[in-house]
Amino acid sequence: xxxxxxxxxxxxxxxxxxxxxxxxxxxxxxxxxxxxxxxxxxxxxxxxxxxxxxxxxxxxxxxxxxxxxxxxxxxxxxxxxxxxxxxxxxxxxxxxxxxxxxxxxxxxxxxxxxxxxxxxxxxxxxxxxxxxxxxxxxxxxxxxxxxxxxxxxxxxxxxxxxxxxxxxxxxxxxxxxxxxxxxxxxxxxxxxxxxxxxxxxxxxxxxxxxxxxxxxxxxxxxxxxxxxxxxxxxxxxxxxxxxxxxxxxxxxxxxxxxxxxxxxxxxxxxxxxxxxxxxxxxxxxxxxxxxxxxxxxxxxxxxxxxxxxxxxxxxxxxxxxxxxxxxxxxxxxxxxxxxxxxxxxxxxxxxxxxxxxxxxxxxxxxxxxxxxxxxxxxxxxxxxxxxxxxxxxxxxxxxxxxxxxxxxxxxxxxxxxxxxxxxxxxxxxxxxxxxxxxxxxxxxxxxxxxxxxxxxxxxxxxxxxxxxxxxxxxxxxxxxxxxxxxxxxxxxxxxxxxxxxxxxxxxxxxxxxxxxxxxxxxxxxxxxxxxxxxxxxxxxxxxxxxxx
Numbered sequence: 232x233x234x235x236x237x238x239x240x241x242x243x244x245x246x247x248x249x250x251x252x253x254x255x256x257x258x259x260x261x262x263x264x265x266x267x268x269x270x271x272x273x274x275x276x277x278x279x280x281x282x283x284x285x286x287x288x289x290x291x292x293x294x295x296x297x298x299x300x301x302x303x304x305x306x307x308x309x310x311x312x313x314x315x316x317x318x319x320x321x322x323x324x325x326x327x328x329x330x331x332x333x334x335x336x337x338x339x340x341x342x343x344x345x346x347x348x349x350x351x352x353x354x355x356x357x358x359x360x361x362x363x364x365x366x367x368x369x370x371x372x373x374x375x376x377x378x379x380x381x382x383x384x385x386x387x388x389x390x391x392x393x394x395x396x397x398x399x400x401x402x403x404x405x406x407x408x409x410x411x412x413x414x415x416x417x418x419x420x421x422x423x424x425x426x427x428x429x430x431x432x433x434x435x436x437x438x439x440x441x442x443x444x445x446x447x448x449x450x451x452x453x454x455x456x457x458x459x460x461x462x463x464x465x466x467x468x469x470x471x472x473x474x475x476x477x478x479x480x481x482x483x484x485x486x487x488x489x490x491x492x493x494x495x496x497x498x499x500x501x502x503x504x505x506x507x508x509x510x511x512x513x514x515x516x517x518x519x520x521x522x523x524x525x526x527x528x529x530x531x532x533x534x535x536x537x538x539x540x541x542x543x544x545x546x547x548x549x550x551x552x553x554x555x556x557x558x559x560x561x562x563x564x565x566x567x568x569x570x571x572x573x574x575x576x577x578x579x580x581x582x583x584x585x586x587x588x589x590x591x592x593x594x595x596x597x598x599x600x601x602x603x604x605x606x607x608x609x610x611x612x613x614x615x616x617x618x619x620x621x622x623x624x625x626x627x628x629x630x631x632x633x634x635x636x637x638x639x640x641x642x643x644x645x646x647x648x649x650x651x652x653x654x655x656x657x658x659x660x661x662x663x664x665x666x667x668x669x670x671x672x673x674x675x676x677x678x679x680x681x682x683x684x685x686x687x688x689x690x691x692x693x694x695x696x697x698x699x700x701x702x703x704x705x706x707x708x709x710x711x712x713x714x715x716x717x718x719x720x721x722x723x724x725x726x727x728x729x730x731x732x733x734x735x736x737x738x739x740x741x742x743x744x745x746x747x748x749x750x751x752x753x754x755x756x757x758x759x760x761x762x763x764x765x766x767x768x769x770x771x772x773x774x775x776x777x778x779x
Contacts, residue, residue, distance in 0.1 A: 242266070242283060244332035244349055246273035249283055260305045260417060262287050265352065273330075281329060284309075284348045288336060295339040302336070302343060308417035309346050315416040318392040324385035326405070326414040327351040353414070355407030358464070362401075364436075368469045368496045372503035379465055379509065380532050385411040386461055387525035390454055395420050399460035400440040401467055439463060439473035444518050455518035461528070462513020462521075469506055470495045477516050485511040606641040 242249045248270040256263045261284045268279040275281075286305040288298050309331075316328040330349035335342040362369065369375040382404070389396060396403075398418040405412040442459035463474035469492050478484050489507050492500050499506060509531050515521045522528050 241269060242332055242334060242347060244330040244347075246330040247271045247275045247349075249281065249349060251283065252280075255282070257287060260287055260308055261285060266349070275329065280352050282350045282352045284350060285334065286336065286345045286347075288338065298338045299343065302338065302345060306346060309348055311418065311420065312348060312416040315394045318394050319389065319416075322388055322392065324388050324411055324413060325416070326353060326412055350414075353405045353407050353412055355405045355412065357402055358404040358406060359401035359467075361406055362468060362471065364471055366471045368467070368471045368492075368499065370496065370498045372499060372506070375468060375499055375506065376503075376532055378468055380529065381411050382461060382464060383525050383528045383532065385413060386457060387529070389413060390457070390525055395454055396457050396460075397445070399457055399464065400437050400473075401464065402437070404464070436473040439476070442518065443477045443516055453518065454524060455521050458513050458521050458523075458525070458528070459515075459518070461525075462510050465506075465510045465513065469499055469510065474510075474514060477514070479516045481511070481515055481520075484514060484516075488514070606637060610641065 240251065242251070247268045249266040250269045252265045252267060254262065255265050264283045264285070266281055266283045268275045268277050268281065271277055286302055286309070288302050288305070293301065313328060313331060316325070319325040320327070328348055328350050332347055332349070334345055334347055336345045337343075369378065386396070386399075394416070396413055396416060396418075397420060398415055399413070403413060403415045405414055440460045440463040442456040445456050466472070466474040466488065472491070472495070475484065475487050475491070485507060488510055489500075489504075492507060509528070512522045512531065513528065522531065
């Protein structure tokens with residue numbers, strides 16, 4: 232055991248030798264010590280202060296064999312951390328591993344080899360030291376969303392290096408000079424390596440931040456596990472409490488989040504109730520229903536920071552000088568935020584898509600023609616293509632026949648040819664379907680996805696196909712403006728009118744725009760907006776804003 236090491240004992244690493252100075256902490260799998268370099272064989276300067284992490288195996292209630300088995304698990308964890316670091320070199324937001332070496336630990340009457348890690352000494356504070364538990368969270372919306380953005384941007388950099396942290400909670404987040412540093416990648420995995428790592432401590436607050444799919448050791452898990460944990464951090468910053476127990480009932484989860492934030496931190500809720508939406512999207516039970524990546528969270532946060540509707544004037548906001556003429560009618564709207572969102576989306580991708588083919592189908596037209604048009608767009612797909620399919624509840628009815636069945640059959644044929652369904656979207660704006668009919672549709676939908684996964688072609692991506700259950704309701708009286716975002720899919724809806732934008736990426740460079748019902752008194756104006764949007768269509772942002 233390390234306590235038996237005299238302070239003059241030298242630990243020999245690959246790059247340098249280290250002298251232990253003092254104990255500075257311990258976790259479930261390791262103990263950390265402040266150390267200094269006493270002999271260098273590389274660029275580390277003599278006297279340089281660093282952190283040494285050594286396996287923890289002091290469990291008196293364990294048998295000798297249990298301690299040996301535990302040591303092996305810790306060694307695997309250290310190996311994960313080392314492998315992750317090779318991809319994270321140069322990132323300030325990840326604790327840098329400087330060196331590693333071997334020691335011998337006493338278990339019973341024998342010595343067993345073990346490894347230690349040497350890390351950069353971060354002189355900052357843990358997140359739960361800056362915002363202690365049970366003190367009610369951050370009170371101002373500006374500060375809250377600034378912290379959320381910092382955390383998300385740091386995690387995005389890690390994910391861009393193809394590393395999943397898998398153990399995000401307040402104790403594993405350091406803050407140094409105002410910047411976020413993630414530590415302890417021992418449970419992490421590399422995104423291109425398919426295996427399952429075990430959860431460490433299943434007790435206490437730590438376990439609340441673990442995504443539901445990680446709690447099932449038979450399930451594979453992906454980036455969305457980190458998104459769940461990050462949502463838990465957002466909840467902690469808002470309440471000073473660990474996130475609630477996962478539940479498959481998303482409405483109940485959102486109600487609980489709302490109730491707790493209003494009870495604990497009414498100042499934050501009153502300043503910006505959008506905090507609930509950001510947290511709830513990250514904490515969805517099914518991983519494929521969550522915000523799919525950190526970039527999506529940043530898009531969600533945009534509206535709640537400098538662009539919050541409650542903090543903006545309704546004056547016209549000019550984003551770009553290159554707005555299509557067809558969008559001039561947007562200036563007639565009093566909602567400056569709506570103008571900003573539409574303009575900024577178009578300006579981002581207008582040039583990229585100017586050469587794309589466009590298939591446009593209006594669901595107020597002949598229904599049979601619409602389905603045929605959708606099927607024609609699916610028919611161009613083959614092996615290796617990735618696509619997004621959009622459907623209404625009728626497409627997934629258990630007794631589906633006729634026109635609707637034609638669309639379902641075409642999806643299956645495309646899957647057999649080896650095309651990959653990235654997302655399948657279900658859209659409805661009927662209250663009775665939400666309350667009565669929709670659950671049956673969703674079960675049928677999941678069954679069809681299972682069929683597609685069993686077709687036998689070599690396409691692992693099909694297993695990532697996801698259901699996004701989005702139910703819309705917008706009336707003239709409520710005057711709600713809804714924006715939803717998911718992958719490369721967008722739905723625009725105002726006062727009874729909807730538009731779907733569904734890009735299909737392949738060599739044909741096609742983009743499909745589908746307009747749903749058109750019963751708004753603003754038809755003439757909206758048709759001009761649609762025409763302008765067709766010149767540049769991308770995923771819209773997931774926001775829900777009530778017009779004044």
